[in-house]
Amino acid sequence: MKKISRRKFIEHSVLGTAAISASGFLASCSDSGNSNQVPRRVLGKTGLEVSILSFGGGSQFCKNQGGEWEKIMEEAIQSGVNLFDTAPSYSIYKGDQALGSDERFGQILPPYRDKVTIATKLETRNPDEVKKEIEGSLSRMKTDYIDILLIHAIKDSDSVSEIEKGVYREMQKLKEEGVIRFIGFSSMDSAQRSKDLLDNLDMDVALLAMNATRYGDFAELALPAAIKQNTGVISMKVMRNIVGKDATPRELLEYAWGQDGVSSTLIAHYGIEPLRENIQLAKEYPGKFMASVDRRELEYRMAKYAGPHALCWAQPGYTDGEYIA
Template structure:
């Protein structure tokens, strides 16, 4: 893959990286092979976070011996200086390294959060950089791009991690141009809209944007190979047919893709709507793989077990149709006009099937 500069960091990145959240879904024997194949294929940017289950641990184990050849990114959701400082030390330990190339303030949610996180937590990152524990400081966010615009206007962050794909183009209006103007390294999450978009088309479209690196996840070695295959293309120009496909997907998913903006909350039934519709990694695996492949996937069973009760509780809340029928507050608040209640109800049988499959697998669970 032809390397691109990561803003003004002095680092050069292959345009297809690996988003490590999905490493938390499978046993190390499986997830480690994905990292090894990524290395073989020239991937040099690995994006993880404390919040991505045990992915820091698995990534640290798989990258041993390759540390100086790769760029590792992680994140803290800490709200105070001491919490963020502790998170950096924990990330270093879990990643088995004495420096992290790129450390982010993770998931800035609104302008109040910008005030909080650019206070003590940012001070902790600046001190960690001075101490050589981290080398560059970045921000991430899923909500409205204006939140990250405000953050970029207050501090010279070196990198940015933001969702961008065929459906979610809002960052192209103001955020990405500002980042380009400030020479911030632009890294992209959700490039295939958590599996809703066909990866080859979505990544090829993205390679045409002024970004440094996209970090799609991969649940198999062949997915990793497919993603890098797009990064290796000599020409990213879309054909007329591909342009038409892009337009079709943008239209079809416009009211079917949760942007994780949080505007629908609070829910009186305490359903975590954005986490269910937008970021339920295990559900996305089920949807992408289908039940047959899902049943034979080498799940990280400790994680399955950890999520079990919460998933059962979510199903019960979704299935309480009377509660939603008399409420509908979320749909009136959603700026993207998503049919939230019917989307949740369509997930419920699949979530039950996931639990059934895992039960059968698990004498194990």
């Protein structure tokens, strides 16, 4: 694979922002002690300081209409949310027009590029397609580097050895060239394969499905492996399909933030009011309600939702981000 020209990636960029060093990034995030901002934690071996509430660009965010999603993103930024997650597959369709979260991020994030961490996904398992896919992501988001690149949706069918010889090797090259700062994977389908990746490959970040239902056993299988390797962990699916049933947002978020090894919790918001509520809960943590939830009691209460019957994202064939308007 040829060394990628970073200037090529920003031909259509409105900013052409230069890549920044880890030390420069941390200096720009020195407001983590501000009580009016969402608190931050270090994301494992990356050294990045990330907001404990991170911004998801999946299906719930994609449902927001024009004139609304812009306000949601701006309010998140002004409140101190600094980790924004997307994927090429996160798209909203209206007739023949597609406006995915990549394009939305590209409209809002460039002026804040030196203050935010952008994570995106690698959909392909074909190493020959990695370069083209990354070029597309960079172009749509109007940036010349990505902070965190994750192999999207690790499943039982994924082979660790094939990943190592294929897309993982290409991701390492991009990291060496400065196009990617950190690499990792996401999974909501296989805690065992997640553990295998963490045990055998040098992963900087893992985005794992972990909530109070304990569905998937990620906290039991994958999380200890991540902690052992000092891999930065972001939890997802913390509230999806269970919030408001037998648990409040406060309980579910506190459960996630209180999990050993978890640096941030990824939420995709539909509507600005849920975002505001979660931001306020993040600002209060750890404070008014730290340790107010009995974790085992909450797990017992939520156990009946642990499965595809209740969790849409656990159903066979589910793909996050695709919302047909």
